[in-house]
Amino acid sequence: MEANHESIKFIQKYLIDSKTIAKNIFGPLGTFNNFEFQKPVTRRIDFIFISDDITINKYAVLSDSIDCRYPSNHFPVYLKLTFNN
Structure with missing residues (x-):
């Protein structure tokens, strides 16, 4: 689902999209x-949602390839985070 989908908007009522608060x-x-x-990757359909007691130090979409081929049709999303408790 993309960010404008009603299900994503519902989740955002209770949790935070980690990308929106990432320091990097x-x-x-x-x-x-x-x-x-050969095409730019612009469609974001993978999210990591968090509670407000977590700091996101880094948010990354990993786009590695081998011989101009991707290992999956989705890129992994990586977080480096700190629990604030």
């Missing part, structure tokens, strides 16, 4: 590549 952001805008290496 790395990688492409999107997470869904559809195995299309």
Whole structure:
């Protein structure tokens, strides 16, 4: 689901999209590549939602490839975080 989907908006009423509060952001805008290496990846359909007692130090979308091929049609989303408790 993309950010404007009603289910994502519902989740955002209770949890925070980690990308929106990250101190550092790395990688492409999107997470869904559809195995299309020659096209920009702009469609974001993978999210990590968190509670407000977590600090996001880094948010990254990892876009590694081998021989111009992706290992998956989704890029992994990586967080480096700190629990504030």
